[in-house]
Amino acid sequence: MPRSIILGISQRRTFRRLVENSRERLYRMAFAWTHDPHLADDLVQQALYKALNNYKQLKDYGAAEAWLFRILSNCLKDHYRAKRDTICSDDVVIADNVTPEHRTEEQQLVQKVRGAVRSLPLAQRQVVTLVDLEGFTYTAVAEILEVPVGTVMSRLCRGRKALKDRLIDVGAATEPNRSAQLKRVK
């Protein structure tokens, strides 16, 4: 039976909205994982190919977003496998090779934070960015990365602790008033 009959109209609308919003978000996430625009774009394209070809596997449209990010995560795993990394991809740390060129205070802050995120092992980097950038619940992150929720929590804890060690003075350095340190950035 054609799938167009199987799928209800509302489901198709939901899937359309999902895809409408997904590419940019997937790209942002892929960039946060890899810090490489080329690779991020490739991963997103691979993920969209797979989504287009395999969405019949999507049983629960309520979990469609997590499903897309899970495909993206698997594309990244495949990438590291294809490169035949001798280390576990979960431990991949990207070198912080930001050049010390002159930047505005805003750019410095952004680069400092990205440098800190980039220095995290991939497993922690993925959890931190999925939670902070996409606002996924711990349960959703566990489904995306195919790990237990407890693992998500411990990775998040370790990742944030590492970030805190590197970043907690960043805000203070850019704000003369110590009391303003804890105010929202935006």
Place this chain on the structure above:
Amino acid sequence: MNKDEHFSEEQLNAFVDGELDPEEKSRVYNQSAHTPQLDQRLCQQRKLKELVQHAYNDVPPAKRPGGSGFRRSSPFGRALVAGILITLGAALGYLAHAPTSPVAVPAARAPLVELPENYLLHVTSGDPEQMKAALEHARYLLESADEGEFRQVEIVANERGLDLLRRDVTPFALEIRALQENNVVFYACARSIQRLEEQGVKVALVPDTRQDYTALDRVVMRMRDGWKYEKI
């Protein structure tokens, strides 16, 4: 002694991420109101979260070969998203029938009465058998068109499948030429070419091969046009 010693880092993470149940959340709120240390820890957690969000508000665009990269609001990005949207609408019903590997016998499919008759074949494999299957399938599609029907067929290649269109690599130059003479158009993924050239590989394509930014762009455009898509 800190009064917030009962709250672990994991609990505070769960608090700022909205993962605590209401009862525990209230407990953290109440205690933070009377415990500056706890309040400061919570503020630091929130600040950290917001710093990460701030750092990725604007990410650098992907640099596309032969053109500018897409940004959040670029016309290309919007067009691509729109293309995918329309594509999905058209493809939802069709993709259920589309074979993913290797080429299926068209006669075995469900009736195609309501579907368009133009085809885009997508080659991603460097396996010569798969390439040969794609070329034979293209020829079959041309030959099986009804009399008087002008059926268009395109073949787009990327990743390892790009070898099909590399002049010094393909074992099928003659077959490709023959199909081109029958109006089959071949497209190479410019991104895949760029990737190879970045690895020091000089890429020369068989004559009359065209390029698109990426294979996905071609797929999306043709599916938006109502073409049938088959991944080999």
